[in-house]
Amino acid sequence: MATTNDATERAADVAAADEGPPQKSMTIGAVCKGLAQEFPDISISKIRYLEDQKLLNPRRTAGGYRLYSASDVVRLRTILRLQRDEFLPLRVIRQELASGRAADGEGAVAATVQSVAGKRKRRASVSVADDGAMYPLSDVLEETRAAPELVRELEDYGVIKGELRAGVHYYDETEREIIAAVTELARYGVGGRNLRVFRSSADREAALLQQILAPALRSRNPERRKEALEALENLAAVASHLKHLLLIRDLRKIAG
Amino acid sequence: MATTNDATERAADVAAADEGPPQKSMTIGAVCKGLAQEFPDISISKIRYLEDQKLLNPRRTAGGYRLYSASDVVRLRTILRLQRDEFLPLRVIRQELASGRAADGEGAVAATVQSVAGKRKRRASVSVADDGAMYPLSDVLEETRAAPELVRELEDYGVIKGELRAGVHYYDETEREIIAAVTELARYGVGGRNLRVFRSSADREAALLQQILAPALRSRNPERRKEALEALENLAAVASHLKHLLLIRDLRKIAG
DNA sequence: TGAGAGTCTCAAGCTCAGCTTGAAGGCAAG
DNA sequence: CTTGCCTTCAAGCTGAGCTTGAGACTCTCA
Numbered sequence: 001m002a003t004t005n006d007a008t009e010r011a012a013d014v015a016a017a018d019e020g021p022p023q024k025s026m027t028i029g030a031v032c033k034g035l036a037q038e039f040p041d042i043s044i045s046k047i048r049y050l051e052d053q054k055l056l057n058p059r060r061t062a063g064g065y066r067l068y069s070a071s072d073v074v075r076l077r078t079i080l081r082l083q084r085d086e087f088l089p090l091r092v093i094r095q096e097l098a099s100g101r102a103a104d105g106e107g108a109v110a111a112t113v114q115s116v117a118g119k120r121k122r123r124a125s126v127s128v129a130d131d132g133a134m135y136p137l138s139d140v141l142e143e144t145r146a147a148p149e150l151v152r153e154l155e156d157y158g159v160i161k162g163e164l165r166a167g168v169h170y171y172d173e174t175e176r177e178i179i180a181a182v183t184e185l186a187r188y189g190v191g192g193r194n195l196r197v198f199r200s201s202a203d204r205e206a207a208l209l210q211q212i213l214a215p216a217l218r219s220r221n222p223e224r225r226k227e228a229l230e231a232l233e234n235l236a237a238v239a240s241h242l243k244h245l246l247l248i249r250d251l252r253k254i255a256g
Numbered sequence: 257m258a259t260t261n262d263a264t265e266r267a268a269d270v271a272a273a274d275e276g277p278p279q280k281s282m283t284i285g286a287v288c289k290g291l292a293q294e295f296p297d298i299s300i301s302k303i304r305y306l307e308d309q310k311l312l313n314p315r316r317t318a319g320g321y322r323l324y325s326a327s328d329v330v331r332l333r334t335i336l337r338l339q340r341d342e343f344l345p346l347r348v349i350r351q352e353l354a355s356g357r358a359a360d361g362e363g364a365v366a367a368t369v370q371s372v373a374g375k376r377k378r379r380a381s382v383s384v385a386d387d388g389a390m391y392p393l394s395d396v397l398e399e400t401r402a403a404p405e406l407v408r409e410l411e412d413y414g415v416i417k418g419e420l421r422a423g424v425h426y427y428d429e430t431e432r433e434i435i436a437a438v439t440e441l442a443r444y445g446v447g448g449r450n451l452r453v454f455r456s457s458a459d460r461e462a463a464l465l466q467q468i469l470a471p472a473l474r475s476r477n478p479e480r481r482k483e484a485l486e487a488l489e490n491l492a493a494v495a496s497h498l499k500h501l502l503l504i505r506d507l508r509k510i511a512g
Numbered sequence: 513t514g515a516g517a518g519t520c521t522c523a524a525g526c527t528c529a530g531c532t533t534g535a536a537g538g539c540a541a542g
Numbered sequence: 543c544t545t546g547c548c549t550t551c552a553a554g555c556t557g558a559g560c561t562t563g564a565g566a567c568t569c570t571c572a
Binding site: 029 | 547550
């Protein structure tokens with residue numbers, strides 16, 4: 001794993017956009033550190049492996065050190081995203097990149113309209129297992145176009161909590177999606193106080209599922225525990241689907 | 257690999273015989289042979305493996321032989337397609353199926369290479385707009401493999417109501433899916449009485465959405481009413497997603 | 513009422529993708 | 543010249559996704 005520290009300083013301005021045109025290459029350690037927030041399971045050896053597999057091809061110093069340009073980093077981010085969110089094998093990612101079909105979501109710049117265009121639309125499956133990726137508040141606000149006070153409201157209600165690191169609020173993937181969803185609801189006039197309805201039912205359902213799986217979850221046998229966690233994931237998926245169906249059923253009456 | 261031969265012929269009508277409705281279940285060998293065209297790397301052991309991984313759950317004969325119904329075969333095809341064309345790992349496919357996000361694309365035959373892209377067929381699995389299709393109880397029971405008393409229980413609880421036509425109970429698409437979901441939950445030990453939790457929260461959320469869209473829904477202007485219905489669909493989708501996220505968030509605490 | 517094709521379970525094994533680890537050493541900069 | 547980051551290369555590890563027997567049972571048909 002990266003054991004850098006002062007290299008971090010250089011890494012900090014991964015996406016900084018004030019420097020002149022060229023030449024802000026980073027060493028492998030800096031790149032790794034810079035991406036660690038979004039991709040917690042990144043590692044130096046993994047980056048090297050990706051190069052070995054012909055997915056990257058950074059410049060080198062005279063002495064043989066890898067030097068990553070900004071676009072190299074973008075490419076790497078794309079690779080990691082395709083791998084984590086779209087479940088594509090490296091062999092396929094290589095082809096997608098080669099055929100120019102890459103297109104990073106939002107990325108470092110612009111980001112007008114999330115588009116994603118005619119790409120494959122598979123959402124990152126939300127799972128009980130947390131991969132640990134964290135996003136700074138500023139990114140979340142920009143991506144979701146959420147009102148800052150709405151985020152505060154959510155924190156006040158205890159719906160999200162974030163994490164304070166070095167003076168910056170960070171949120172995980174789920175929290176980011178919650179913010180996006182609530183923002184969407186707000187556009188239709190569903191205000192913050194109405195969220196209690198959602199929150200309390202989620203709490204009650206979670207308690208129900210917990211009760212059912214409690215014995216297995218408390219088991220000391222890791223095998224059994226793992227099975228219980230998988231069951232939990234499936235139960236959550238089915239339960240959510242059922243809730244959706246019931247809602248639809250109710251709404252149908254309303255709609256006429 | 258497929259080791260079938262003429263037995264396949266017999267297998268086709270294993271359970272046909274005297275029953276009225278066309279319930280033609282097939283043995284594993286017949287299923288395998290039938291899918292071999294579209295999926296050359298299918299095999300009997302693979303189908304069994306998928307069941308082991310909780311992706312399939314066919315009926316059994318008294319002697320323990322697996323019997324695949326038409327919908328089992330559809331499900332299997334969907335699994336194989338998601339695996340081959342979308343590169344999804346089984347763990348994710350399981351979730352997609354559990355949450356009803358699957359939806360098979362007609363597909364008939366051939367379709368080799370299937371050049372990615374295209375195919376944006378959005379087939380909204382569940383919509384507020386009812387297409388009116390109805391299914392007789394017998395079909396629903398066979399497809400969902402639900403216990404008949406569970407269906408009665410659901411009717412008693414007012415979760416589904418069905419329709420009585422010529423002495424036969426008919427259910428719409430949504431009701432059928434509700435039955436399937438509840439059956440799935442039952443497999444994990446979530447009993448009928450627990451459904452109150454889901455039902456009441458759905459009711460409350462529906463009431464909330466209705467309240468918000470009431471003016472527009474009551475409008476005499478058909479244009480405005482149509483917009484309101486669309487908004488209702490979107491709201492339902494976002495609300496369901498939000499509920500899912502909140503549930504996940506809660507479960508994460510439980511999981512450790 | 514067998515004979516024989518088909519199927520069952522269960523445990524062990526196999527292959528490949530996707531990394532990780534360790535050894536042995538070179539580069540960069542205070 | 544020392545300290546920490548970097549290099550290559552070979553070997554090893556882990557989990558997903560099956561496959562392969564072994565031994566026993568089931569189903570259909572002559």
